[in-house]
Amino acid sequence: MSGGEFRGGALLEVQHLRKYYPFTKGVLFAKTLGQVKAVDDVSFAIEAGETLGLVGESGCGKTTTSKLILNLEEPSDGRVLLHGKPIHALAGDALREYRARVQAVFQDPWSSLNPRMTIGRTIAESLIVTGWGNRAEIADRVSELLDQVGLRRDQITQYPHEFSGGQRQRIALASALASRPQLIVLDEPVSALDVSIRAQMMNLLKDIQAQSNVAYLLVAHDLATVRHMADYTAVMYLGKIVEYAPTQALFDNVTHPYTKALFSAVLPPRPDRREEEIVLAGEVPSPLNPPSGCRFHTRCPFVMAQCSREEPPLREIAPGHLTACHLHAA
Amino acid sequence: MTGDIVLDVRDLQTHFFLRRGIVKAVDGVSFSLRRGEVLGLVGESGCGKSLTALSLMRLLPKGGARTIHGEVLLNGDDILTRTPREMREIRGRKISMVLQDPQTSLNPVFTIGDQLREAIFRRSRARHRDLTHEAIEALRRVDISAPEQRIGQFPHQMSGGMKQRVVGAIAISGQPEVLIADEPTTALDVTIQLQYLKLLKRLQQETGMAILFITHDFGVVARMCDRVAVMYAGRIVECGPVAEVFDNPSHPYTQALIASVPKMTGSTARLYTIEGQPPSLMDLPVGCRFAARCPHAEERCEIAYPPSFAVGAAHTADCWRMTAR
Numbered sequence: 014m015s016g017g018e019f020r021g022g023a024l025l026e027v028q029h030l031r032k033y034y035p036f037t038k039g040v041l042f043a044k045t046l047g048q049v050k051a052v053d054d055v056s057f058a059i060e061a062g063e064t065l066g067l068v069g070e071s072g073c074g075k076t077t078t079s080k081l082i083l084n085l086e087e088p089s090d091g092r093v094l095l096h097g098k099p100i101h102a103l104a105g106d107a108l109r110e111y112r113a114r115v116q117a118v119f120q121d122p123w124s125s126l127n128p129r130m131t132i133g134r135t136i137a138e139s140l141i142v143t144g145w146g147n148r149a150e151i152a153d154r155v156s157e158l159l160d161q162v163g164l165r166r167d168q169i170t171q172y173p174h175e176f177s178g179g180q181r182q183r184i185a186l187a188s189a190l191a192s193r194p195q196l197i198v199l200d201e202p203v204s205a206l207d208v209s210i211r212a213q214m215m216n217l218l219k220d221i222q223a224q225s226n227v228a229y230l231l232v233a234h235d236l237a238t239v240r241h242m243a244d245y246t247a248v249m250y251l252g253k254i255v256e257y258a259p260t261q262a263l264f265d266n267v268t269h270p271y272t273k274a275l276f277s278a279v280l281p282p283r284p285d286r287r288e289e290e291i292v293l294a295g296e297v298p299s300p301l302n303p304p305s306g307c308r309f310h311t312r313c314p315f316v317m318a319q320c321s322r323e324e325p326p327l328r329e330i331a332p333g334h335l336t337a338c339h340l341h342a343a
Numbered sequence: 344m345t346g347d348i349v350l351d352v353r354d355l356q357t358h359f360f361l362r363r364g365i366v367k368a369v370d371g372v373s374f375s376l377r378r379g380e381v382l383g384l385v386g387e388s389g390c391g392k393s394l395t396a397l398s399l400m401r402l403l404p405k406g407g408a409r410t411i412h413g414e415v416l417l418n419g420d421d422i423l424t425r426t427p428r429e430m431r432e433i434r435g436r437k438i439s440m441v442l443q444d445p446q447t448s449l450n451p452v453f454t455i456g457d458q459l460r461e462a463i464f465r466r467s468r469a470r471h472r473d474l475t476h477e478a479i480e481a482l483r484r485v486d487i488s489a490p491e492q493r494i495g496q497f498p499h500q501m502s503g504g505m506k507q508r509v510v511g512a513i514a515i516s517g518q519p520e521v522l523i524a525d526e527p528t529t530a531l532d533v534t535i536q537l538q539y540l541k542l543l544k545r546l547q548q549e550t551g552m553a554i555l556f557i558t559h560d561f562g563v564v565a566r567m568c569d570r571v572a573v574m575y576a577g578r579i580v581e582c583g584p585v586a587e588v589f590d591n592p593s594h595p596y597t598q599a600l601i602a603s604v605p606k607m608t609g610s611t612a613r614l615y616t617i618e619g620q621p622p623s624l625m626d627l628p629v630g631c632r633f634a635a636r637c638p639h640a641e642e643r644c645e646i647a648y649p650p651s652f653a654v655g656a657a658h659t660a661d662c663w664r665m666t667a668r
């Protein structure tokens with residue numbers, strides 16, 4: 014349904030991606046009771062040097078999408094292409110090559126580093142795996158990476174517990190950058206960090222992108238972070254993209270009612286500037302049994318009769334700005 | 344003026360006494376809370392805001408934490424001098440607390456009905472049937488739909504936002520005069536956060552309780568609070584009415600914090616950053632604790648800690664640059 018209309022010649026293409034998890038009862042003769050549609054027909058593309066922000070609340074499928082792109086999960090249907098090659102068919106050296114090209118930085122800098130390895134070893138690890146070269150070359154590259162992420166070269170022999178959260182996130186970034194990836198999946202890279210450290214990390218990510226032309230898939234729930242980082246923004250709700258646009262266009266003209274609710278839930282920057290708030294009733298429905306028609310219709314303040322029957326397709330309402338809502342059918 | 348102050352904290356000092364040394368996590372915190380007021384306590388991790396809250400509740404973590412100095416006057420009565428037995432009567436009825444993670448605040452092996460009934464029983468000693476009735480009413484007040492059914496459910500059967508509302512219902516079941524909310528919405532999604540904040544505001548207006556709202560998020564402060572106190576390295580460095588502090592942030596730390604938050608409007612160019620790290624709480628400088636990271640630091644900042652200077656109506660900042668005013 015969606016797809017096709019996205020820009021061609023991209024670094025990474027995601028085509029009609031679906032991931033269903035069976036929901037079973039029993040152990041030995043398990044019966045499948047239903048399927049959790051974590052990701053349901055998601056398509057987008059990312060070009061070199063570009064950032065796509067993927068926004069949504071818990072359970073919307075943004076993390077599953079990033080796992081599929083990292084080739085940590087097999088899709089139930091659909092494809093992920095890097096330079097036009099389907100990634101889930103890769104094996105052996107080609108898969109190892111893919112892992113070098115596509116890297117990740119996760120939310121929690123406390124659990125993503127091995128506490129028993131020096132940070133030098135942690136960063137070198139991904140170079141050793143990808144067969145970077147001899148000892149001396151690896152050592153040079155590690156020093157270079159430490160410089161790049163703003164850590165001191167003499168910290169190479171320290172262990173993760175000797176660093177603060179912000180520094181650990183820099184270490185995680187250094188090891189992601191080690192193999193010179195073309196895409197880094199950033200899964201909530203700054204949400205565990207303090208305000209002042211968050212700003213440092215965001216600036217660093219932008220600097221590195223400007224230097225190395227790496228593309229980012231930024232999974233985040235904070236709209237202001239996405240606004241500062243992303244060129245394009247996709248909003249997900251219950252496994253589907255409901256709105257997709259160049260970030261600036263989206264922030265200038267929010268069209269989908271769910272996106273509107275997300276925007277109005279952003280707390281005001283100042284006490285006196287309180288805009289009209291759309292408070293959504295209830296919580297996100299279970300993806301096990303998603304609502305018929307438009308999945309948002311159970312909570313939508315603008316719901317119409319057809320919303321529960323027909324699923325709205327993603328329609329282009331302005332150049333590059335797609336929205337899946339019957340309100341914008343005309 | 345003093346008549347309507349419900350909680351007055353004076354020069355509170357809570358330190359960790361470790362073998363390696365003394366960690367001065369809360370080191371001279373003073374503030375007051377008026378009846379029906381929401382005071383925001385803002386700061387970054389490790390600034391001592393949560394330990395301040397735990398000191399007020401007299402629920403310090405095990406492992407060497409002690410409140411060594413100060414007064415916590417609840418209606419003029421210093422609760423730091425109360426016995427543990429007397430504190431149990433005060434907690435829940437006079438001063439209550441909601442923590443960040445509803446998952447760990449609720450007991451997983453009891454139904455939420457059991458947990459609510461227990462809290463209500465401590466106050467009213469009523470019969471089981473009346474307790475159930477009151478528990479259902481308490482759930483209704485926090486906007487939980489079908490409370491008659493929900494009351495028999497276990498915490499794992501509820502979503503995070505719903506659990507946090509149950510925790511809220513338990514916390515206010517004793518009709519406390521002061522509620523301490525320690526980052527209650529940090530674990531919630533944004534749309535659920537807004538629901539919860541609106542609920543808390545409504546409950547506060549209905550009951551007239553005062554709230555000490557601990558957060559790291561200036562957006563939450565702008566949405567919820569009447570006044571705000573900014574903490575850095577164990578001390579409150581700036582305090583004032585929310586509009587005042589947002590319009591005229593006077594401590595360089597407050598200025599830097601506000602400037603480093605990504606905004607929803609305006610330029611998306613580089614964000615303002617604070618260089619360096621907060622000082623070690625085991626080895627605090629004699630002068631201003633922010634001096635090492637401050638763009639305006641002068642010689643006097645390193646020599647002595649600045650007193651609280653008045654920078655506006657009920658607005659103070661601990662910064663030497665405010666002397667001239």
